Amino acid sequence: MKKSIALLQIATLAAVTCFASATVASAEEKVVVYTVIPFPELNRKMNEEFTRRTGIKVELLNVPAVGTLAARIRSEKDKPRADVFASAPVDFHEGLAKDGLLLPYKSPELPPDAVAKGYADPNGNWTGWFASTTAIFWNSDRYKKDVGENVPTPKTWEDLLKPEFKGKLVSANPQTSAIGFVQLATQIFRLGEEKGWDYLINFAKNTAQFTPSAPLTVTLVEKGEAPVGVYWLGDILTSKFNRNQPIEYVVPQDNAVVVWAGSIVKGGPNPEAAKKYIDFLTSEYVQDNVAKLGFFHPLNPKVAPPKGAPSLSDMTVVKYDMDWATQNMDRLRKKWGQVSGH
Numbered sequence: 001m002k003k004s005i006a007l008l009q010i011a012t013l014a015a016v017t018c019f020a021s022a023t024v025a026s027a028e029e030k031v032v033v034y035t036v037i038p039f040p041e042l043n044r045k046m047n048e049e050f051t052r053r054t055g056i057k058v059e060l061l062n063v064p065a066v067g068t069l070a071a072r073i074r075s076e077k078d079k080p081r082a083d084v085f086a087s088a089p090v091d092f093h094e095g096l097a098k099d100g101l102l103l104p105y106k107s108p109e110l111p112p113d114a115v116a117k118g119y120a121d122p123n124g125n126w127t128g129w130f131a132s133t134t135a136i137f138w139n140s141d142r143y144k145k146d147v148g149e150n151v152p153t154p155k156t157w158e159d160l161l162k163p164e165f166k167g168k169l170v171s172a173n174p175q176t177s178a179i180g181f182v183q184l185a186t187q188i189f190r191l192g193e194e195k196g197w198d199y200l201i202n203f204a205k206n207t208a209q210f211t212p213s214a215p216l217t218v219t220l221v222e223k224g225e226a227p228v229g230v231y232w233l234g235d236i237l238t239s240k241f242n243r244n245q246p247i248e249y250v251v252p253q254d255n256a257v258v259v260w261a262g263s264i265v266k267g268g269p270n271p272e273a274a275k276k277y278i279d280f281l282t283s284e285y286v287q288d289n290v291a292k293l294g295f296f297h298p299l300n301p302k303v304a305p306p307k308g309a310p311s312l313s314d315m316t317v318v319k320y321d322m323d324w325a326t327q328n329m330d331r332l333r334k335k336w337g338q339v340s341g342h
Helices: 002-028 040-054 066-075 090-098 178-191 193-206 216-222 233-242 271-281 284-294 322-339
Strands: 030-035 057-062 084-089 127-139 169-172 207-211 228-232 247-250 257-264
Touching (some): 030 066, 040 057, 040 271, 066 084, 066 090, 090 257, 090 322, 169 193, 169 216, 178 193, 178 322, 193 322, 207 216, 216 228, 216 233, 228 233, 233 247, 257 271
Antiparallel strands (some): 127 257
């Protein structure tokens, strides 16, 4: 009888252990990722490789608007559906962290100088995995006809203020787009606020259109409807190399580099799977594909920059104060509307 009871206890313990293991496996078999990355091939390769390495499936929600996804995370705070917010500029993650919506995590896969370089949050709220930089670009088929036979192509921010470029520029609207605001803040950071506004007012006088939808900037230059534009370098390179458009470009001195990061949603269904996904984002595999398929700058020092782009270490960039920019965003956008004439 005692032997039977002992065997029953062992069997019960084994069943409980198996159930617990099955529960853990179930919790880890899927990770829900929110992203704005617009490249299907990049997303597919990343997530298939993550599943191959970990056995965890990826459920991806791709919405081409960072603000929309951040708002969704806030709306789901009582019952989070996402595990990872995979791609947003740092200020969006900082905002979510201040609202207590992120789970801090310091990935052991990060290089030791990641925090010092501004590539990772010292508190673990976000982990950077690629960067974007701004650039000046033009339609090489239309430039001489539309700007002037003997007008040199622009090399610096100041070149864009020359009278030859009046009505020839296109840029994103700072009031409606992230890149537009980054460009505005860049001029203030490099020149100081008073001289920065002088520059911005004169830049606005030369600009034919500030596009309400940021990607339209590249489209207008591709079509020759505007000969010169300012935008993210990655999108410019995508136009040139992937779509074979007649685009040339320059990365000016004193430009901005914006770190895009991933974070873990607090209270999400699978926090352990989320940690593995954050680790994965820092890997050479992901960073190499980010550079080759998305033309973004990798943050892993072992990975080469995108085709046609300088390395981050070769750029001269402004000191972009994200906290100041976030705190002053509403004021700067309001003033822009008052002084720009657009």
